[in-house]
Amino acid sequence: MHICSKMRYISSSDLTKFSIQLFIAMGASDDDAKIASEVLISADLRGIDSHGVSRLVGYVNLWEAGRINMSPDVKIIRENKSTFTIDGDSGLGLVVAPMAMDIAIERTKAYGSGWGAIQNSNHFGIAGYHAMKALPHDMIGMAMTNATPFIPPTHSKQAMLGTNPISYAFPTKKEKPLVIDLATSSVARGKIEIARREGKEIPKGWIIDKNGKTSQNVDELKDGGMLTSLGSLEELGSHKGYALGSLVDIMSGVLSGANFGKWVPPFVSYLPLLPNLPGKGLGHFVGAMEVDGFRSVDEFKTSMDIWINSFKSADRVDENQSVYVPGEKEFDIEEKRKKTGIPLNIKVLEDLEKLEKKFSIKL
Amino acid sequence: MHICSKMRYISSSDLTKFSIQLFIAMGASDDDAKIASEVLISADLRGIDSHGVSRLVGYVNLWEAGRINMSPDVKIIRENKSTFTIDGDSGLGLVVAPMAMDIAIERTKAYGSGWGAIQNSNHFGIAGYHAMKALPHDMIGMAMTNATPFIPPTHSKQAMLGTNPISYAFPTKKEKPLVIDLATSSVARGKIEIARREGKEIPKGWIIDKNGKTSQNVDELKDGGMLTSLGSLEELGSHKGYALGSLVDIMSGVLSGANFGKWVPPFVSYLPLLPNLPGKGLGHFVGAMEVDGFRSVDEFKTSMDIWINSFKSADRVDENQSVYVPGEKEFDIEEKRKKTGIPLNIKVLEDLEKLEKKFSIKL
Numbered sequence: 211m212h213i214c215s216k217m218r219y220i221s222s223s224d225l226t227k228f229s230i231q232l233f234i235a236m237g238a239s240d241d242d243a244k245i246a247s248e249v250l251i252s253a254d255l256r257g258i259d260s261h262g263v264s265r266l267v268g269y270v271n272l273w274e275a276g277r278i279n280m281s282p283d284v285k286i287i288r289e290n291k292s293t294f295t296i297d298g299d300s301g302l303g304l305v306v307a308p309m310a311m312d313i314a315i316e317r318t319k320a321y322g323s324g325w326g327a328i329q330n331s332n333h334f335g336i337a338g339y340h341a342m343k344a345l346p347h348d349m350i351g352m353a354m355t356n357a358t359p360f361i362p363p364t365h366s367k368q369a370m371l372g373t374n375p376i377s378y379a380f381p382t383k384k385e386k387p388l389v390i391d392l393a394t395s396s397v398a399r400g401k402i403e404i405a406r407r408e409g410k411e412i413p414k415g416w417i418i419d420k421n422g423k424t425s426q427n428v429d430e431l432k433d434g435g436m437l438t439s440l441g442s443l444e445e446l447g448s449h450k451g452y453a454l455g456s457l458v459d460i461m462s463g464v465l466s467g468a469n470f471g472k473w474v475p476p477f478v479s480y481l482p483l484l485p486n487l488p489g490k491g492l493g494h495f496v497g498a499m500e501v502d503g504f505r506s507v508d509e510f511k512t513s514m515d516i517w518i519n520s521f522k523s524a525d526r527v528d529e530n531q532s533v534y535v536p537g538e539k540e541f542d543i544e545e546k547r548k549k550t551g552i553p554l555n556i557k558v559l560e561d562l563e564k565l566e567k568k569f570s571i572k573l
Numbered sequence: 574m575h576i577c578s579k580m581r582y583i584s585s586s587d588l589t590k591f592s593i594q595l596f597i598a599m600g601a602s603d604d605d606a607k608i609a610s611e612v613l614i615s616a617d618l619r620g621i622d623s624h625g626v627s628r629l630v631g632y633v634n635l636w637e638a639g640r641i642n643m644s645p646d647v648k649i650i651r652e653n654k655s656t657f658t659i660d661g662d663s664g665l666g667l668v669v670a671p672m673a674m675d676i677a678i679e680r681t682k683a684y685g686s687g688w689g690a691i692q693n694s695n696h697f698g699i700a701g702y703h704a705m706k707a708l709p710h711d712m713i714g715m716a717m718t719n720a721t722p723f724i725p726p727t728h729s730k731q732a733m734l735g736t737n738p739i740s741y742a743f744p745t746k747k748e749k750p751l752v753i754d755l756a757t758s759s760v761a762r763g764k765i766e767i768a769r770r771e772g773k774e775i776p777k778g779w780i781i782d783k784n785g786k787t788s789q790n791v792d793e794l795k796d797g798g799m800l801t802s803l804g805s806l807e808e809l810g811s812h813k814g815y816a817l818g819s820l821v822d823i824m825s826g827v828l829s830g831a832n833f834g835k836w837v838p839p840f841v842s843y844l845p846l847l848p849n850l851p852g853k854g855l856g857h858f859v860g861a862m863e864v865d866g867f868r869s870v871d872e873f874k875t876s877m878d879i880w881i882n883s884f885k886s887a888d889r890v891d892e893n894q895s896v897y898v899p900g901e902k903e904f905d906i907e908e909k910r911k912k913t914g915i916p917l918n919i920k921v922l923e924d925l926e927k928l929e930k931k932f933s934i935k936l
Contacts, residue, residue, distance in 0.1 A: 290685035290866030322653035422890030503653030525731035527785030
């Protein structure tokens with residue numbers, strides 16, 4: 211690879227091949243390397259750059275720190291017809307979560323719905339990938355995960371919750387599937403990073419400093435600052451975002467027997483684990499429901515199209531600004547990036563170059 | 574009843590008796606009147622005054638307008654082991670939703686989880702009541718509902734979503750159950766009403782005017798203004814609240830075959846239904862999961878207590894301001910109101926007095 215400008219477009223297939231080589235070099239099986247890479251590059255394709263190949267270095271660091279097992283023995287450790295719990299054996303969440311989703315889909319075929327709690331896992335990429343696995347089966351898919359603590363509860367200045375995303379995917383007829391995939395923080399770290407690079411002041415409500423006070427200075431994040439829950443400020447309902455983050459943490463962490471709250475293992479390898487962990491690794495919760503168990507698939511999909519079209523044609527505040535439905539922008543970006551390739555900035559390119567050298571692989 | 578001051582405390586048992594008489598006078602069976610009243614007064618007890626007896630007049634108006642069937646034939650119209658859909662036959666949501674929750678609990682006993690979509694229903698009171706029905710069975714309970722459109726999507730000035738609440742209830746060991754019950758709007762109408770009465774300016778982000786512009790003047794709500802989604806402003810993530818409201822609308826409305834989006838029947842009887850409705854009545858979605866199908870009940874409950882205590886003892890921004898866990902404040906209010914009775918303001922008291930006369934019943 212040659213880095214000659216601040217930005218380069220690389221095709222998703224080249225990135226996927228590179229990622230597969232990398233995971234194999236770390237000891238993953240061919241199948242695991244393939245699925246992990248597919249999950250990762252789906253984020254780049256959908257425009258969620260913070261969860262794509264830019265994370266590869268992070269995974270390598272965690273693996274070197276001995277926190278990721280590249281040949282895990284993933285097992286169901288408890289079950290009751292439509293529900294089950296999986297021990298991910300410290301595997302990549304990128305591998306463990308799709309396996310759990312496959313089991314949830316099998317259970318859904320047998321019992322109408324299927325729900326899996328996962329313990330002892332790691333970061334699973336974008337929640338949307340896992341939820342969308344249900345779509346070809348005419349099922350509604352769901353995925354959530356807890357994550358590195360970076361958000362305090364309302365009235366607190368201690369990071370107790372991660373950005374804990376929730377995703378739901380709904381099948382449709384002629385329209386693109388409706389895919390909800392949102393972090394329960396008020397803002398993505400990526401947006402803050404962009405503001406930092408551009409030297410801009412950020413809106414009131416995005417972050418708080420180490421004392422719990424609202425700040426518009428991005429540098430506070432390097433000095434003990436934190437993100438806020440969806441709702442941002444107490445007067446605007448931050449306790450609701452806190453409750454949603456709690457929901458994800460309890461379903462993913464407490465129900466599965468993984469860690470939760472302040473004990474969730476951080477993604478960055480240089481931060482140590484807290485002592486006396488209450489559970490194993492990081493936790494996810496995934497599931498599926500067969501549409502046909504509630505309503506005829508055709509009627510449901512037709513109604514979904516009506517839903518989507520009625521929202522897209524809702525009266526606009528500004529005639530020049532479209533009303534989007536959840537997931538629409540991501541499908542637009544995917545369509546574009548399948549043609550143009552995926553834009554990678556200099557920092558990511560440099561990281562990938564280091565990985566090329568380290569593992570003697572080529573992008 | 575004698576109204577001699579601006580505020581009066583009435584015991585929950587007296588209010589329940591009154592409400593039962595009222596529903597029976599409207600034609601409900603003794604059992605239905607009892608359960609509807611229990612749901613309604615649970616809101617007053619938990620401090621969610623907007624969803625308690627203050628709504629009785631609204632239910633009467635809807636009944637008089639022929640929109641509520643007081644002796645509904647509630648039926649399962651589709652099912653697949655852990656999932657089912659119910660036709661509420663235009664019954665009170667206060668009656669139909671608890672019936673659906675009972676079925677969800679039975680399905681959970683049989684299949685590990687149980688999920689019910691409900692069409693052709695009406696306003697179901699507080700979501701938390703229904704979710705909490707799962708707790709005595711060592712199950713996690715869930716309830717959501719769509720509601721009168723009053724919130725536009727991001728970039729729109731047309732009301733397409735209701736306050737669409739989501740509730741989850743988790744059993745615990747020594748601690749009070751953890752109950753999440755939140756509207757997907759940025760603020761409750763009740764808070765705006767209090768600001769109006771006190772003549773206060775409201776925070777930026779609570780409402781928008783009929784043109785979709787942010788407003789701090791509560792009177793805009795009477796002139797075509799609307800609430801905002803959780804996140805309040807676009808820069809603070811209102812698209813996430815919009816996505817959550819959409820999730821509730823699709824699960825409750827589209828999946829069940831009820832109405833959705835702008836077509837959801839309004840709670841107030843003087844607003845007409847839109848033409849060409851795509852579904853039947855209002856929709857809910859409820860469910861339950863047996864803890865034991867994921868993790869031993871004792872381990873789960875012990876971990877829930879650890880979760881709760883770790884959050885309550887998280888570092889505070891202000892030493893004098895407690896960090897609460899979801900549902901904690903409501904349990905505190907319930908404990909207090911069980912002793913003091915339920916405070917009713919003059920407007921609610923006058924409404925109840927009119928109902929006394931109209932139906933020849935006594936509070």
